[in-house]
Amino acid sequence: MNRQTLEKFYRLKLKKPLKSSAKRSLVVEYFMNRDRHFSVEELYNEIRKMNFKISYSTVYRTLNLLTKLGLARECIFKDGMLRFEPVHGPKHHDHLVCERCGKIIEFEEPKIEKLQEEVARRHKFLVDWHRMELYGLCAECRKKEKL
Amino acid sequence: MNRQTLEKFYRLKLKKPLKSSAKRSLVVEYFMNRDRHFSVEELYNEIRKMNFKISYSTVYRTLNLLTKLGLARECIFKDGMLRFEPVHGPKHHDHLVCERCGKIIEFEEPKIEKLQEEVARRHKFLVDWHRMELYGLCAECRKKEKL
DNA sequence: TAAAAAATGAAAATGATTTTCAAAATCAAA
C-alpha cells in the first residue's frame, strides 16, 4: 500500500483529511514489511537503526491510525505490553509463547476455529475477533531443561 | 483456606517465614469468596465498602503473593489491565468478552483443549497454561443493536 | 519483655502510552 492509497482509504473511512507526511509513510512502510506481531519499541528501533529521525509519538500515532483503519491489530500477551500485527485478510493465527526464552510461534488450527464458532453460537454471541495463546516451554528450552 | 493453612503453605513453597497479618487475611478472605476474574480496584473497593481500612499496596502485594503460591492467576484482557482469578483445581475456562458492555462470560470446551494439546505436541511444546478469548457482541447487545 | 523480622500505608518511583503545545510542513485557493 502506497502513500496515496493510504490517504484515500483514510478519507473514506474516517471522513477527515489526511496530509501527506514523510514520517508517517516511513512508519507505514516499515509496518508493511512486517509479517508478525512486534512491539512498538522494535519498530521504533528498526527505523532509527536505518538513520531516520523519528519520535515514539509518531510511531504510536501511526500504529493507532493503522489500527483504526483495520490494517493493524493490537495483541497484548501476558506481559501486558502492547504489540501490533499486520492484518492480512481474514486468516487468523494463534500463538505459542515460550515463557523461558520469549519466543512466539504462530499456528493455525481450523478445527479449533470451528469449535469456537460453535461455542459462540451456543451463547448467541457474535464474535468479531479472538485470540488464543498457549504458554509453556518451547522445544529448545525443554532440551536445555533436561541437561 | 484459613490463615494457618496459608502460612504453612507459604513456608513450604517459598521457604521464608510469613507473619500473620489481619490485613492480608482480609484480602485472602475476600479473594476466596470470588469465583471469577476481578480487577484489583474491584476487590479494593469491596473491602473498603465493608469499612475495613486497607491500602492498594497491600491488596496488590497479597494478590501477587497468592499468584506466586499458585492460588490466583493473572489474566490480562485486551484492555491491558491486570485482573486476577482464583485457581480452582486444574479445570480451566475461557472467556467470551462483549466489546460493547464489557460483560465477560466463561465457558469450557474440552474438545478445544484436546486440539490445543495436539497443536502443542506438533510443535514439541510443553504447555503449562493457556488462554482463549472471543471478543464480540453478547446476546443482549446484539438485540439492542437491531432496534 | 526486648530484640529481630516482617507487614503496613503513604508517597515516590516506574514505565508504557497518550496528550499537549509550539514550531514546522502541507495543502487549498486566490
Place this chain on the structure above:
DNA sequence: TTTGATTTTGAAAATCATTTTCATTTTTTA
C-alpha cells in the same frame, strides 16, 4: 506563488496502573 488554514511533528509533560521505598507499627521469637 503567496497567504492562510489545517495537520503533523517532537519534546516534554501528563497519565495511569502497578511497584517500590521507607519510616512506623505489628508480630514473632528468644
